[in-house]
Each structure stands twice: as structure tokens, then as C-alpha cells.
Amino acid sequence: DAAVTQKPRYLIKMKGQEAEMKCIPEKGHTAVFWYQQKQSKELKFLIYFQNQQPLDQIDMVKERFSAVCPSSSLCSLGIRTCEAEDSALYLCSSSLGEQYFGPGTRLTVL
Amino acid sequence: GEQVEQLPSSLIVQEGASVLINCSYTDSASVYFPWYKQEPGKRLQFIIDIRSNMERKQTQRLTLLFDKKTKHLSLHITATQPGDSAIYFCSASRGSSGSWQLIFGSGTQLTVMP
Numbered sequence: 001d002a003a004v005t006q007k008p009r010y011l012i013k014m015k016g017q018e019a020e021m022k023c024i025p026e027k028g029h030t031a032v033f034w035y036q037q038k039q040s041k042e043l044k045f046l047i048y049f050q051n052q053q054p055l056d057q058i059d060m061v062k063e064r065f066s067a068v069c070p071s072s073s074l075c076s077l078g079i080r081t082c083e084a085e086d087s088a089l090y091l092c093s094s095s096l097g098e099q100y101f102g103p104g105t106r107l108t109v110l
Numbered sequence: 111g112e113q114v115e116q117l118p119s120s121l122i123v124q125e126g127a128s129v130l131i132n133c134s135y136t137d138s139a140s141v142y143f144p145w146y147k148q149e150p151g152k153r154l155q156f157i158i159d160i161r162s163n164m165e166r167k168q169t170q171r172l173t174l175l176f177d178k179k180t181k182h183l184s185l186h187i188t189a190t191q192p193g194d195s196a197i198y199f200c201s202a203s204r205g206s207s208g209s210w211q212l213i214f215g216s217g218t219q220l221t222v223m224p
Contacts, residue, residue, distance in 0.1 A: 040148075040197065042216060043199060044214075045211040091154065097207045097208055098144060098156050098159065098208040099144070099156070099208035099212065100156070101154040101155075
């Protein structure tokens with residue numbers, strides 16, 4: 001079955017290091033979203049792409065993150081300089097109507 | 111921006127009981143309200159949604175009520191089973207479907223005891 005895929009599933013970085021995670025949206029989905037989930041709750045919207053173009057993002061993403069969708073089948077979210085507060089589960093979703101979520105990348109910053 | 115409040119934060123019930131989860135939102139421009147379920151170690155799973163031109167939606171054991179005037183939603187789950195144990199999230203969106211960012215509530219941890 002088609003499903004949103006995220007890699008890697010787990011990522012461990014030292015404070016100050018760069019981190020990158022990838023998302024493969026469902027085939028045919030034109031919208032891709034990234035969310036940050038802390039403490040198994042607290043789901044926060046980060047950035048949104050439509051047809052590979054960023055349409056909206058929160059200030060934190062503009063300041064410290066990098067996000068691109070170089071193709072319709074691949075998006076990536078990067079953190080330029082990891083901080084302890086970035087430890088979280090990063091969820092990608094794609095949509096043609098309702099949003100379907102990937103399993104997430106769990107980032108731990110030591 | 112939009113804020114979504116969800117209560118209660120946790121619920122523990124016996125199998126067979128009914129539960130009610132409440133959400134309220136602040137942005138009058140929000141028109142689409144999907145709900146998701148997250149079981150431990152599993153991905154967020156869509157369970158039901160409602161649009162602002164509706165008052166009620168029902169699917170199997172789920173009933174979702176929407177009050178546009180008070181900006182309030184409530185999810186009623188009947189005949190709960192241990193398999194219903196999960197974190198339930200309400201969300202709100204300005205888009206008429208999922209093609210716009212979702213603003214989530216803080217989640218309700220539901221535990222159904224056998």
C-alpha cells in the first residue's frame with residue numbers, strides 16, 4: 001500500500017550539529033506538511049509545501065531550519081544547528097484531500 | 111493565530127463505556143476539523159472529520175458534533191474497546207480539506223480497561 005515514508009526513523013545529534021530528515025509523500029499528493037511533536041503530544045505545524053513550493057512556515061523554521069522539496073517524490077527538513085529543544089518526533093504528512101502521516105523521525109539532541 | 115484547546119487530557123474507562131472529548135477553537139476562519147488517533151509507536155491515523163457547514167457526523171462508534179456559534183466540537187465514542195486506547199487529537203484548518211496546515215489540540219490520552 002502507498003504510504004508516507006520517512007527516513008531515518010531515529011537520529012541522534014550533538015548540540016551544534018546539522019541534522020537532515022527525509023519524507024517521501026504518497027504518490028500523486030501535491031501538498032506536504034512537516035509537524036513537530038514533543039512529549040507524545042504537542043503537535044506543532046512547521047512548514048507546508050504545495051506542488052514543491054513552500055507556502056507557509058513558522059518563524060522558527062525561517063530562522064534555524066531548511067526545508068525543500070526537490071521533486072514531487074521527495075522532501076527534506078534540515079536543522080542547521082541542533083539545540084536540545086529540537087529533540088522531538090518530526091512528522092511529515094501529504095495530502096490530496098485528507099492528510100496522511102508518516103511514522104516520523106525521532107531526533108535526539110545530546 | 112488559531113488556538114485549539116482540548117479536554118480532558120486523559121481518560122480511563124472500563125470496556126463498554128462511552129467517552130466524550132471536547133475541543134474548542136478561536137479562529138472563525140477555520141472551516142475543517144479532522145480528528146486523528148495515535149497508538150503507541152504507530153503513525154497518526156485519521157478517524158473522522160467535519161466541515162463548518164455541518165453540525166453532526168457519525169461513523170460506526172464515533173459521533174462528531176460541531177457548534178459553529180460557540181466554536182466547539184465534541185467527539186463521542188461509544189462501546190469502547192481496549193483497542194481504542196490511544197491519544198486522540200482534534201485539529202482545525204482554514205482549508206476546506208486537508209490541503210492546508212492543521213492546528214492541533216494537545217491530545218486526550220484514552221485508556222480502556224478490559
